[in-house]
Amino acid sequence: MKELKNIKYFIFDLDGTCYLQLEEVFGQVSKKMGEFISKKLNVNLKKAKKIQREYFHKYNTTLNGLILKHKVEPHEFLKYVHDIDISFLQKDKTLREELIKLKAKKYIFTNGSHDHVLNVTKHLGIEDLFDGVWDIVDSNFKPKPLIEPYNMLIKKFDINPDLAIFIDDIAQNLEPAKKIGMKTAWLINNEYWGKKDANKSYIDYRIQSLPSFLQEINVLKAA
Numbered sequence: 001m002k003e004l005k006n007i008k009y010f011i012f013d014l015d016g017t018c019y020l021q022l023e024e025v026f027g028q029v030s031k032k033m034g035e036f037i038s039k040k041l042n043v044n045l046k047k048a049k050k051i052q053r054e055y056f057h058k059y060n061t062t063l064n065g066l067i068l069k070h071k072v073e074p075h076e077f078l079k080y081v082h083d084i085d086i087s088f089l090q091k092d093k094t095l096r097e098e099l100i101k102l103k104a105k106k107y108i109f110t111n112g113s114h115d116h117v118l119n120v121t122k123h124l125g126i127e128d129l130f131d132g133v134w135d136i137v138d139s140n141f142k143p144k145p146l147i148e149p150y151n152m153l154i155k156k157f158d159i160n161p162d163l164a165i166f167i168d169d170i171a172q173n174l175e176p177a178k179k180i181g182m183k184t185a186w187l188i189n190n191e192y193w194g195k196k197d198a199n200k201s202y203i204d205y206r207i208q209s210l211p212s213f214l215q216e217i218n219v220l221k222a223a
Contacts, residue, residue, distance in 0.1 A: 001216060001217070001220060002220065003183070004165065004183065004217050004220060005217075005220045005221055005223075006163065007104060007163060007164065007165050007183065007217070008104050008105060008160070008163040008164070009104060009105045009107070009157075009159045009160070009163055009164035009165070010102060010104050010105070010106050010107070010164070010165055010167070011107045011108075011109050011153070011159075011164060011165065011166045011167070011177075011182070012106070012107070012108050012109070012166075012167050012168075012210075013108075013109060013110060013144075013166075013167060013168035013169060013170070013173065014108050014110040014112060014116075014117055014120060014121075015110070015112060015120070015169075016169035016170070016187065016189065016191070016194065017167055017168055017169045017187050017210060018092075018095070018108075018120065018121070018124060018126070018210065019089060019092070019120065019124060020189075021088070021089065022169070022189075022191065024086075024088060025084065025086055025089075025120075028084040028085065028086075029081050029082065029084060030052070032080060032081040032083070032084065033052050033062055033081050034048045034049045034052055035048075035080075036077060036080050036081060037049075037051055037052055037062075037066070040066075040070070040072060041070065051065075055069070059143075060111075060143040060144070060145065060146065061111050061136070061143040063077055063078070063136070063141065063143075064141060064142070064143050067141055074136075074137075074141050075137075078112075078113040078115075078116075078136070078137075079113075079115070082112065082113055082115060082116040082119070086119060086120065086123055087123070089120065089123035089124060090123075090124075091123070091124060091125035092124045092125060092126065092211070093125070094211040094215075095124065095126060095210060095211045095214075096124075096125050096126050096129065098211050098214035098215050098218060099126055099129045099214065100129065101214075101218045102214055102217070102218060102221075103221055105131045105132075105157070105159075106129060106130045106131055107130060107131060107132045107133065107134060107153070107157060107159075108121075108130055108132075108133045108134070109134045109144070109149075109153055109166070110133075110134070110135055110136070111135075111136050111139075111143045111144055112135060112136060113135055113136060113137065114133055114135045114137065114138075116135075117133050117135060131157070132156075132157050134149070134152075134153045134156065134157075138152070138153075138156070139152060140152075144168075144170075144173040144176070145170075145172050145173045145175055145176050146176070147176040147179065147180070150176045150177060150180055151180065154180070161177075161180045161181035161182045162181045162182075164177075164181075164182045164183070165182060165183040165184065165185060165204075166182050166183070166184055166185070167184075167185040167186075167187065167207075167210065167213075168184075168185075168186065168187070169186070169187040169189050169191070169194050170193060170194050171186050171194065171195060171196060171197045171198040171200065171203060172196060172197050174186060174202055174203055175197075175200070175202045177202075178202035178203075178204075179202075183204050183205070184202060184203050184204045184205070185203075185204065185205040185206070185207050185213065186198055186203045186205070186206050186207070187207055187208075187209075187210060188206055188207065188208055
């Protein structure tokens with residue numbers, strides 16, 4: 001952990017990382033994806049869900065597959081699938097306190113949309129604590145774990161990857177970060193896609209809780 005004392009850039013995934021109720025949120029998003037595909041491609045919901053899963057596994061996001069295979073308008077898709085009710089998300093006072101204490105630049109890096117980031121972070125009470133947000137639109141709809149958005153992110157925000165750490169709940173998303181020189185932390189979870197390849201050497205830290213991890217780092221930095 002001592003090496004984290006000098007980290008100057010903290011890059012956070014959003015969903016499943018800044019909050020843990022992933023199924024409650026993404027259950028809604030997933031349902032709306034199926035509805036969108038059904039309407040756009042004129043197929044029944046069963047076929048739509050099959051397409052949704054296939055594209056996610058083959059193209060890293062369902063949206064990426066829809067763009068490549070069907071030239072779907074991405075902004076329309078993002079607006080539709082992120083129009084969800086997340087009023088159950090509570091303000092995370094501990095996370096807010098640790099983010100405030102963290103003497104470093106802080107960014108969110110997500111395959112979701114900027115509107116979704118704002119919606120989630122407002123509910124968590126942390127929307128004002130980040131130095132930048134990098135979403136799927138900024139990435140030209142190239143999703144993690146493709147390496148291009150990682151390179152675009154560090155160029156845009158002038159991040160030195162040797163002084164950065166990336167935290168994500170999907171283990172595979174950490175590989176490109178490690179390749180470009182970042183430290184990496186995986187938020188332990190039992191989601192099939194999240195834990196796939198979680199035993200790989202490109203993961204430096206395996207953490208149970210984001211607020212607790214940040215608390216440890218803040219103690220180190222204060223020493």
